Structures are given as C-alpha cells and as structure tokens.
Amino acid sequence: MSPRQTILVTSQSNVATTTGGSITIFKRFCNMLARQGYNVIGTCHSDCPDRPAGLDESIRFVNTSLEYDGVTACRDAFNKLVEEISPDLIVFFFAHDYLEVHLQKRFRYIPRILMFHMRPDYFFTYKPSLKRRLRKYYINTTAQVLMESFKDLLPRYMKRGPVAVIPNGVESQEACVDYGTERRKMIFFSRIDRAKGVDILIDAMAIIAKKYPDWSIDLYGDTEPEAYGDMLRRRVATLNLEKNVRFMGVTRQIGETLRQYDICLFPSRTEGMSLGLAESMAAGLPCVGFNNASGVNEMLIHGVSGLLCDDNAESLAQAAIRLIENPEERKLLGLNARRWVSQYDPEVVDMKWLSLIDTILNKGGKPALLPASELVRLYSTPVE
Numbered sequence: 001m002s003p004r005q006t007i008l009v010t011s012q013s014n015v016a017t018t019t020g021g022s023i024t025i026f027k028r029f030c031n032m033l034a035r036q037g038y039n040v041i042g043t044c045h046s047d048c049p050d051r052p053a054g055l056d057e058s059i060r061f062v063n064t065s066l067e068y069d070g071v072t073a074c075r076d077a078f079n080k081l082v083e084e085i086s087p088d089l090i091v092f093f094f095a096h097d098y099l100e101v102h103l104q105k106r107f108r109y110i111p112r113i114l115m116f117h118m119r120p121d122y123f124f125t126y127k128p129s130l131k132r133r134l135r136k137y138y139i140n141t142t143a144q145v146l147m148e149s150f151k152d153l154l155p156r157y158m159k160r161g162p163v164a165v166i167p168n169g170v171e172s173q174e175a176c177v178d179y180g181t182e183r184r185k186m187i188f189f190s191r192i193d194r195a196k197g198v199d200i201l202i203d204a205m206a207i208i209a210k211k212y213p214d215w216s217i218d219l220y221g222d223t224e225p226e227a228y229g230d231m232l233r234r235r236v237a238t239l240n241l242e243k244n245v246r247f248m249g250v251t252r253q254i255g256e257t258l259r260q261y262d263i264c265l266f267p268s269r270t271e272g273m274s275l276g277l278a279e280s281m282a283a284g285l286p287c288v289g290f291n292n293a294s295g296v297n298e299m300l301i302h303g304v305s306g307l308l309c310d311d312n313a314e315s316l317a318q319a320a321i322r323l324i325e326n327p328e329e330r331k332l333l334g335l336n337a338r339r340w341v342s343q344y345d346p347e348v349v350d351m352k353w354l355s356l357i358d359t360i361l362n363k364g365g366k367p368a369l370l371p372a373s374e375l376v377r378l379y380s381t382p383v384e
Helices: 021-035 074-085 095-101 120-126 128-137 148-153 198-211 226-238 254-258 275-282 313-325 327-344 346-362 372-379
Strands: 006-010 039-044 060-063 089-092 112-115 141-145 163-165 185-189 216-220 245-249 263-265 287-290 307-309
Touching (some): 006 021, 006 074, 021 039, 021 346, 039 074, 089 095, 089 346, 095 112, 120 128, 120 148, 141 148, 141 346, 148 163, 185 254, 198 216, 198 226, 198 313, 226 245, 254 275, 263 275, 263 313, 275 287, 275 327, 287 313, 313 327, 327 346
Parallel strands (some): 006 039, 006 089, 039 060, 089 112, 112 141, 141 163, 185 263, 216 245, 263 287, 287 307
16 A cells, blocks of 8 residues: 555534534544555535644644635535545545535546445435435445445445445443442433434433332433423423433543443434444443334344334333343343444454455455344354
C-alpha cells in the first residue's frame, strides 16, 4: 500500500458541535485510516469554524463552507476540494451527502464508498425523491450496510453493484456488571428522541412501578428536539414517576456508568446498529428490545443474548418484570450478551474495512467478510 494514498471522508455539517453514534464512528474511522498510513482528509460544509475534537492531528479537516472564498454552494466547494487533493477514494457517510455534492463527471474515475448507518430504506422512506435522484449520480460506488439483512433493503441499482456488510466496532469493557449486587436500577443509554421510543418506555415504567415501586430507570443521552424532552417530562409528572424516571444527560464514563445498573431497556422503533445497545451488552447488562426494531432484533437473540417483546408499553413492562423477578436469568443473558457483542471488536471491524479499501484501491480479491449465519453459529451458544 502506498502511504500517500488519499482518502476523503465526508461528515455531517454539525460534526464539531454535536454528539452521537455517527460522530463517534466518523472520528474512529478517520483515525484508524490515519494510523494505517493513509493520507486522510475529513470534510463538512458548515458555518461553524471548529475542528472536531478527538480527530488525529495528522488528519486535515476542511470545512468547505469556509475554505473557499466566494463559493457558497456545497456542490461547488466540494468539487473544488476534490480537484485540489485528487483523492484515491471518497467515503460518503450519508446518502444525502452523496447527492448534495453532485460530483462532476470528470471525477467518475474516483471510487466511492457510501455508508448506511441505519436501515437503507429509512432514508428513502422519509425522502422518497432521494432514491430516484441519487440514481443519476451513483457510479463507481460500493454500498456499505451494517447487517446482512440490510442488503435486501437497498435500491435495486445499488444491489447490482458491490455491497459490503461491515458492522460498527464496539469497545470491549474490561469489567462486567456485578451480578451479586442488586441495585434495582435500569438504564436507557442512547439518544432521547421519538425514534428511540422513550415515550413508550415511560408508559412501561408506569406499569413496572405499580408492582415494583422501588425500581427506577435513568435515561442517558442528548434530547432531540427539546420539545420532545419537555413532553416526556410532563408525562413523567402526570404519571407521578418523578422518583422512578430520571433524565441524566450525557456521560463520558461509559463503562463505569453502565456497571451501576441491573437491566437495560432499549425500546427503539428502528436502528441501524446502536452503539448504546452494543455498549450495554458489552458491559454484561441484560437488554430488552422490540421484535420489530431492525438492528435491535439482530443483536438481541431472544432468550440467548437478550429479550425481545412486542412494541408496546405493556409488553416492554412484562419483559422488564420477568428480568426483575429472575436474577439468574439476568446474569445468563448478560454474560451471553457480553460474549455475543465480542464479534464487533474494533480490531476485527477495522480489518474488514481495510480489506475492503485495499480491494477498491489496489483491485485485490474480494474481501473476506464473515456472513451473519456463521456469526450466529459462533456466538449464539449460551454461556455455561
């Protein structure tokens, strides 16, 4: 591999000012490539002049909105950047970025990777014109999805081209939950928005608190939008759950925080691959999610690495009560969850990315990606 091969990586406009899974992945991904000797250039189009914290100093970060005087359109600025640096590969973090930059025809020779951090059809359901418009510019591109089942959710023109299945990396937790100590505390660990089903969770907590009033749940994560958080707080007050539900904000002490709890409730309506859920599993927490929540229902194997239930408050409450009443099952599911999530070890995931990138840049053989069926065979055996 030539140490000067250049990889251009796009990110969302608020990359320097917000938190969340996609921002974490962006930084990890860029830093990993830089450590491997690639010339990595990160970019966004934003009014904010700040550089994202945590990005390796060797990585050039270009805010195309501020870099080029007199150029205001994202498309024009991005194409100027591409002309300037002549990247060997462009990685688009989001489908709308791919469309927005409208790479000029003279750059058709540059290979691209388009990442999907959610179910691929999620973007096209909420923005139906995106699929049609994107097709016009989709060329010389490998689509990357998080789960094997997501391949079938891609538009037909993407499925005709190369598709790579590469999950997110999840840092292992050195210490595990102490199953011998019952704290009577549950946790929600993600972003607080409607897609995450926190409204359902609060209604479920009302059911749980009637039978087990000494159990509580702490909600961790940024609230988006604030009006949703205000609605949730009013709901908590209406249900007299102030002692049972607490809004904790964001924590940087992930492992230490997670080990203070007994159970993780994760009522997300849909996911790509949730880092919050994966990190909870890595800490050995028994987790509950919804049967119909994509991503969640592939990480939680019912009765093996967690519990799945119907997507309503009553079903979620009963699954939580089942774990409250069965500490031995909590321990078994927690240990299995910890073992299951080890397949997402960052070093394993990094090797998949490097194999794919080497294939694209150096036209090597097909990357050796372990199929989901083999992962299930390896990791679904219960821990003794």
